[in-house]
Amino acid sequence: MQTVVLFALLGLGSGAVIAGIALGVVLSWRGSGTINLAAGATVMVAGYVFWAVRTGFFGFALQTVPAIILTLLFMALYAVVVELVAVRPLRSASPLAKLVASMGVLLLTQALVLLIFGTSPLNSPSVLTSDVVSVFGVAVPEAQFILAGIVVVLAAGLAALYRFTRFGLATRAASESESSAALAGLSPNVISLGNSVLGHVATGFVGILAASIVGLSATTLPLLIIPALAAALFARFTSFGIACAVSLLIGISESLLYQASNESWFPTQNGSAVPGVQQVAEFLLIVIALWWRGSSLPLRGDLVERSLPMVPDQDRLAARVAPVAIACAVALVVLPSDFRQAVTTGLVATVLCLSFVVIMGYVGQLSVVQLALAGVAGFALSHLEAAYGIGFPLGPILAIAVATVLGVLIGASALRVRGVTLVVVTLAAAIAIEQFVFANPDWGGGQSGASVESPTLFGLNLGTDASFRGLDGSLPSPVFGLLALVVTVVLYLFVANLRRGDLGRRMLAVRSNERAAAAAGVNVRAVKIQGFAIASFLASVAGVMYAYDFRTVSANSYGTMSALSLVASVYVLGVTLVQGGVLAGFGAAGAVIPLILQTWVLPENRVSVYMQLIIGTGLLIQLRFCPDGLLVASATKRERRARASRAAKALTAVGAKPQGGV
Amino acid sequence: MTEPVLRIEGLTAGYGSVDVVRDVHLEVGKGEVVALLGPNGAGKTTTLRALSGLVKASAGSISMDGQDLTGLTPAARACRAIAHVPEDRGLFRGLTVAEHLRLGPRGERLDAQLAYRYFPALPHIADRRAGVLSGGEQQMLAVGRALARRPSLLVLDELSLGLAPVIVEQLLPVIRAYADESGCAVLLVEQHVHLALEISDRAYLMAHGAGSDSHDAAALRRDRSVIQASYLGGQEWTPTADREKERDGEMQ
């Protein structure tokens, strides 16, 4: 009993950080209707900036109080910049675009922090007292209690602000209906900016105080968004009190879970506790929150009609695919070995990106779990082979089936909810899979990775180590690349045709308006599940191909931040267009574009961080200036021109003169 | 002649690329109550939304006290002392009555007492949330809030929507009284043509997105055939118009 209480108290610190992030999430939602995926990154930014000005990283070191003040001023400035770059331009955009913009901010800030401060975690100087109090004879840092107290006071203060001040009233009004608020003379821009500054300063403050308790790491802090989102969901993105309370409870439960993992009854493997139970619990918590609260999530009545990216027709497919396919085939034979490898990886990544085209471009849902599903397929392939001796072709088929079913189950858990909340579930699922499956010594590859045999059919080696070599005579063999090319082209045509078929039309109907689609007789849930199944299938195929490509499966390749980068790059190029998937695929980690950059432009060891930086920046620029995506914009322009010239021809045909202007 | 409070000239507006209102002219003077009448879908709401900036005008000009409003955001127009009660009443379900009467743009203090004076039922429900009020109470709150802002132009879109005629008969005279006392200009869209004309000075008729010249309300009251001929265009009466005809018959 005593240890239980003790560990419960030790969870207050991380609970307080989660609460700080959850308060930021609620403020963003109420201020501008954005599900702010970058709220966790706010803690990171504040923590690092404070560390830097406190320890003299920038050449001057301040005392604690001035350092806090300077950091908070910086956070206010940061909030203004984020607002002007990623929120205000998207005032009238779709919720999907707003969500993606916050993802861009997350990618960009994390990349910047990694580039400036490096990847290894830092020890932040403690701000609160380092005294300890004795609980049941065990020393507990007082700072835990103080931090929890501060967060509670913060939540109460925000609740009071919303209840009693003009600003709070205005925010509550505007978050119900922007058009009514505008008629009441309330400026949505001012309200949004005010809440943004408030959120960043409050979350940043918690981040400063907590940095010395939870540690300063650019890889873990941004992901605290997941428990914070769970808490915010329970609070229906509205109540500061509930968000704070649930966050503290999550912190306490995680600490207790940690304590329990040392108990004899806790499930173990090879003598150590099963990893990732905490992340699975967070995922389940989010699923529960969505089922319980999902249907009553407040919807905002926004001022301007939302528009989703255009979906251009996919015409003259064969003419467009053939040259690229031939070029790839030639490249797979003649290029030097590292480029052959990169082309193969690009083809595989293309298949993965096609899954984003289906789920985001056609169905209009943001899902980030695909890379994790690819990992599941890869590990399943490896283990089917190692444990049961099931090889090609049954092995990959089973592996794809396993990962696809898992994907459908995850998607089904978000079915009840309208809107873009699928991202919350899939984000939590991705982390849970990463920690629970990949990090598991039996199911995943552990630290070293799991090996995969090359595929052979009728004694013929189809893998990267086949005897047929490239022109320079070295590995990898082009054989697997050519196999990947065939699979990629087939799936590309499948996804392009999906858009033209009946299911594609139903998907687009669901995307543009779920209620209207339902009224028109479309079974919205069935369409979503089908979309999710197709996307999961594509991701699983890519996972199996990745495994054969590298002949090993390692958890590092399937990290959640890589997944976000991939989603973002597909979105930048044009999420409604299969060509976007191809280009994004060739820009994915290990593919051609990073290889070119790494060979000639960027420092080799940080190429993935730079890619993340480029993609995050590109995303924010694209959302601002070219909201449909780069390729989509040019495709629609071409389409319009073609239509105009067709119309002109038709007019001349009937003897009329074409009129200028359209 | 003195400058009117509101002057709309050649207004063309619509949704997307479709114009649903074309070349509408309209003026409202100080202390004047002007009705905008027309069948469903005529474009009355769109005209009012364009006036408030919720819909973009593609041509024409809208000016208040001689100052052009083009380019101003809806919020900025509201701050120019325009109080617009939209068709959906523009209330916030989660805010209480008292909070509604505190909610104004920066630098503007609402006169809650004024609202309470015109609508004596409001103080008793001051702590209730707007979402749980009855339709009549909500409409009182919406109008009370608009009056409490002491606007120089009051724009009302179908106050009667979803309300019993008895309540409408109570609400409309309040508007007239307010215009007389404060000098506020009132632009009123109303399906209960007969009730609207009773409190109006002048009226414009709208059909299929086109407006009419100004008509004297008293003349329209006397000769209903103008309305029938010009905006119902010989079509059947709407149900409300029907009821009014019956009631007119009873009164005669």
Ligand SMILES: Nc1ncnc2c1ncn2[C@@H]1O[C@H](COP(=O)(O)OP(=O)(O)O)[C@@H](O)[C@H]1O
């Ligand atoms: N949000 C909208 N989008 C597209 N068309 C609209 C919208 N609102 C109204 N309309 C169309 O504009 C026309 C005028 O509507 P409205 O101004 O509401 O008429 P009224 O208020 O006179 O009944 C109608 O034909 C209606 O279908």
Ligand SMILES: [Mg+2]
């Ligand atoms: Mg109307």
